[in-house]
Amino acid sequence: MNSSIEIGTDDRGAAVHVNVQELLATRLLVQGNSGSGKSHLLRRLLEESAGLVQQIVIDPEGDFVTLADRYSHIVVNAGDYSEREIAAMGARIREHRASVIVALDTLDIEAQMSCAAVFLNALFDAPREHWFPALVVVDEAQMFAPSASGDVSDTIRRASLAAMTNLMCRGRKRGLAGAIATQRLAKLAKNVAAEASNFLMGRTFLDIDMARAADLLGMERRQAEAIRDLERGHFLGLGPAISRRPVAVKIGSTQTATRAGTHNLLPLPSAERQDMRTMLFAELETQAPPIPAPAPKPLAPDELLRRFAEQDAGGADRADVGDNDLSAPDVEAPDTEPAIVSALDDMLADPDAAFHPEAFLYQDFSVRCRMQRLARVPLDLPQFRRRFALAKGGIFDPADEKWRELLDAASRLPDDMLAPFVCIARAAMEGIPCPDDEALGRAYGTRSPGRIRRLVEYMEKQGAVVVRSDFGGRRSIGIPELGLSTEAE
Structure with missing residues (x-):
């Protein structure tokens, strides 16, 4: 069975391939600033390998749910399930070898990290008889394996980091191959990044990130400037599943697209100013503000x-009648x-x-x-x-x-x-x-x-x-x- 897939072309127009069999054993790290084409690269990798291996995608932005429109992926909207249900689902995914996309875009950052930790731990803890090979893609990995504490609680950060460390360090023997993408290497925990043997480095501008990327690619520091000059959708690849020497890759086209907004310029609406104001404010202007209920009038x-005094006088009169007139009928209590x-x-x-x-x-x-x-x-x-x-x-x-x-x-x-x-x-x-x-x-x-x-x-x-x-x-x-x-x- 041929396990090689084409992800793009090099500077001479020759095809650049990724050996999926080797990738499962050696893992992948993708790095690039926002807009460098990381998500497009991951989509190309997933589309080309969809018929070769089970795929599990941790999708914090909902970018990859459209894969289900063309391929056999199941979309799991994590916000609809409890922690116990997510854990049970992770175990069943390993058992039935289903390709899934765990969409976390409806959750806040703490809930995303907590859900990812529970799900990855369930994959990791599956019974030995269910250790089938699976490609586990984690986009925005710096969120789930941060190098330093942030705004989230330490408990959640440690749980998420431990789950990502298990995936990248110990997942191989359980059939789990991590393919993680990050905007900044400096924000990704070093023990997570260090476990990858294959690298695809995209455009980045900060010196600290360029230096780390150059070190991973085996380039000299003075050659790191080339990483800053990469165009969108262009990456430098290295690793046993890609190439033994750094190779420039222009990522090929994809069959599906994200549902996110387009980055292309569009003509502005041609509506007149008054028409636009009507469309924006018409209903608001016709709605009367709520009338608060009147407060009870205080007594002087x-x-x-x-x-x-009237109350007491009335009570005293009734008491006098009751005490002095023994023939008076019993008065029923109100x-x-x-x-x-x-x-x-x-x-x-x-x-x-x-x-x-x-x-x-x-x-x-x-x-x-x-x-x-x-x-x-x-x-x-x-x-x-x-x-x-x-x-x-x-x-x-x-x-x-x-x-x-x-x-x-x-x-x-x-x-x-x-x-x-x-x-x-x-x-x-x-x-x-x-x-x-x-x-x-x-x-x-x-x-x-x-x-x-x-x-x-x-x-x-x-x-x-x-x-x-x-x-x-x-x-x-x-x-x-x-x-x-x-x-x-």
Whole structure:
């Protein structure tokens, strides 16, 4: 079987080949500044070798998903899957020898590094009987194997770097051949770059990168200037799979193209200025700004005291009648539930109510009950704390039979966690997306995202909830005792 593929031509127009069989044993490093043609080179390599070897592409920018339009590649949008699912998928890929493109473009940098680490480790940890040869292409490798710490956490950086090191250092015996591309050699970890025996060096301008590229190509430092003069799509190649001496390569054309925007100049639109303004702002100008709800009118102190006095006088009169007239019929105690619900509803109309101190809230509740001519406050402080928490979660009548199972499931949690749990459980019962951290923070009375994460973790440890998060950042939360789960959000 002929394992040689053509990737381009040299200065004399002669074809330059890559021996895929040798490449699998010796690995490949591609370097070049942005715009030098690295992605085009990788696409040519993948297209030409598509029928020879299983291909696995780690694609941080979504550049290679179009290969699936012409070849048998499967596109895996990593943002749609959880960590456990990505790991299981990596194992199945090795077992079934499927060519896949793992698209990471919907994820932020930390999620990309974490997902790549999980996926590469799953490939690496596959059972021995599944160690089939596979070409593993990693674009923008400096992101996954950085030479220095950056904005990401050390835990994620170490995990990603370890996975890339395993791929390049120990992957060969497991059938994994790394072909990595980077914009800058100085940003790529040296122990990852050093494991490659084949090199394709494109245009670069910084002295430190030119010096490293010249060293890898076996060129003298004064010859490194030639790397700066390379045109787009031109590379210097060296290695047992390419050539025993440095060779200039002009990369050939490809059958597929990226979906990214074109770099060619295009004529600007010919629309008149007023027409363009209409297209840009028409809908915005017709939309009326939202009208905020009017705030409740505060009562003057004199009016509030007058109402209190009337309330007390009315209560004293009724007490006198009850004490002095033994023949008077028993007076049925008034139903306080509507007043409680009304007071709680009015309190929650204030968007900052959940963030006020408990003592302030209970005092506010007491005043509102007195305003509704109740002889006494119907709830003590612990009862109020529970009813207010339920009301924040949308339950104003806890005696309603439809909430019985939900409240039973919440019984293992302290009262201060009742509101966020009820929000989650109601979302699960209604089949709507999981409340975000901001909504849970309002229910819990905090604006700290860290406290919300710790809250959800605590509820999960107590067995009250089960959290599932995918690499796209979407979270769904299940309630085991209800057998329900929210939609992902």
